[in-house]
Amino acid sequence: MFAPDIILAAVLNGLMTGAVYALTAVGLTLVYGVLHIINFAHGAILTAAMFAAFFAWKIGIDPYVAVFALAPIFFALGYALQRFVIGPSSHGEDRNILLVTLGLSIVIENLLLAAFRSDTRSIDVPYGFSVIDLGFTFLSVPRVVAFAASCAAAAILWLILAKTDTGKAIRAVAKEKLGASLVGIDVAHVYAVTFGLGAACLAVAACLLLPTFYVHPRVGNAYVLVAFTIVVLGGMGSVPGALLGGLFIGVVESLSGLFLGESLGQIGIFLIFILVLLVRPTGLFGARA
């Protein structure tokens, strides 16, 4: 049996990992939950963002500074991707979108592979090894920053959705596409904005991850499956759901890793996934399936 301080430390670790999971899931929950696009390119976009952050660092820009440039850049990229690639090529068919995003993920991953090879790259920031001493454990400063920033980003996104006209338009399109276009909402534009917001979230996640993680052309895949689980757990399209779901999944993964062995750590995640689908298919905060 483990001492209580180890369990507590594992819970804290889980929360911090979970916050970044949540941020990747927030991007997905918008795209998946609102637009009903199963975005297979989610992981590839995260990888691309991590490479962007890596090269920003290479030219001397700290990831925490680069985030303010990369988030708008990835918003624009995501907007363009949906408006000019995914939207037109889908012809309004969901299954087409599935294939288009799958194709995009393959293209992006292999472009990155061709350009940068499959080296594992990491950065060594001066604060990379700074810790906060809690007495029973050390909390890594970059991960605490990632936790706080993820929560803040989720809050901002929730405010955008709840308070702004764009947010209202997004929610309107999610509820009733035809009705939204009848009252004068440019549906194609809203789709693209939503996709852009999703990509911007990934850019933020990438900048938060990089100081403590590494990047190679397939690194995003490690986060995608978890993100889908969180979206279902939290309820499709629900930002608070994604945040709480992410934190919850992080803790579950950490504890099941501790008790069952790190190799079986993911079992907890997928048990929960199956349970949620059986008991509450709308998710914790989902309004409707």
Added chain:
Amino acid sequence: MTIDTTLSRRSVLKAGVAAAGVVAMPAYLRAQPAPVKIGILQPVTGALAFDGQQGLIGAEMAIKAINAAGGIKSLGGAKLEMAFGDVRSTPEGGTSEVERLAGENVSAIVGGFASPICLAATQAASRYDLPYIVDVGVSDQIVNRGLKNTFRFAPGFGIVTAQALENLVKINDAAGKPAKTVVLVHEDGLFGSGLAKLLQAELPKRGFEVLDTLSHPTPARDMSNIALQIRAKNPDLVIPSSYYGEFVLLARTMQQQRIKPKGIYAILNGAASNYRFVKEFPEAAENVMDCNHWYDPRNATALAIKKELDAQGKFFTYNVALNYSGVLLLADAIERAASPDRAKIIAALETSTFDKHIMPYGPTKFVNGQNTGAAPVNTQVQKGDIKVIYPDAFADAKAIYPVPA
């Protein structure tokens, strides 16, 4: 065969014209014997691309060096010509590239890198009686199938682990036996699990107590739990068997959590003897020991290669050294076979006593395809460089062990 010994007026004229032609031609075109084609097989795309790139660098440098030194002398200075095959990091890629290279009439193949690729590629090559020199692939199954065409120059899993245990005991004894307890950390695939199982059985026989065995998946997103458990057990020694990304995460997390065992003793680790890791995280890497393939640090050629690669900003990994040596070994066999014929090269490899390689091995001696002269060495990261600390015959530094707290 008949030889015409009479000289007619016409043939003298012909010879004269030909001679005039030779004189007029630049030297490098003169009497060029047909080049010997050799296949180089590496995964330069896919998951193993970094290792494949490194292997390719070694093979290319060796071919260049041999050609610059006058090629294969017994074939009139025939040059080596590389036919490259990208195995795309998959065993299927290995098979299909061997088929292609066999069709292109290569005399032999060097490379493969990963065990599954080497297993498939050597099998495919054996159908053409095509000599195949395995560069890395540590799985002992590669040489245990009785394939006549397959030769492994580097030590396999069995040799490395036996040597690693023996060296560990010696290093520990020499320091006054500071380590008694061990925690094993391993990736949960074939390589890590197999190694952990072996260590669990062997370490207690040598007076070490295994406190815990912690496995993790590849890729792992976080190694914090592993680090927490190591700290709770407080072992003298941590023995990690993981691939690059995970070991780097573990070493960084251990540094962050201020976990300082008396030693980190890795076996065939993906990062512990990798200059990239040492360069990017000098503090986390400092004093990590590894038992692995490594070049002979006292070999002048090896040092010259290191200098050349350093100048180009490339890393001198063991892949470079092993492929460089593998190609030299093959060139020596072709030299002695005096023929690009595959069967003759196999016969020459079987009797090889080649010792002009850049590895810390003795003369080559193949027994059932395994070079029994091959052995791993112990390396340690010291002051941002990778030094050989054991065995003494090849060492260029003393072990820092136990690591000062």
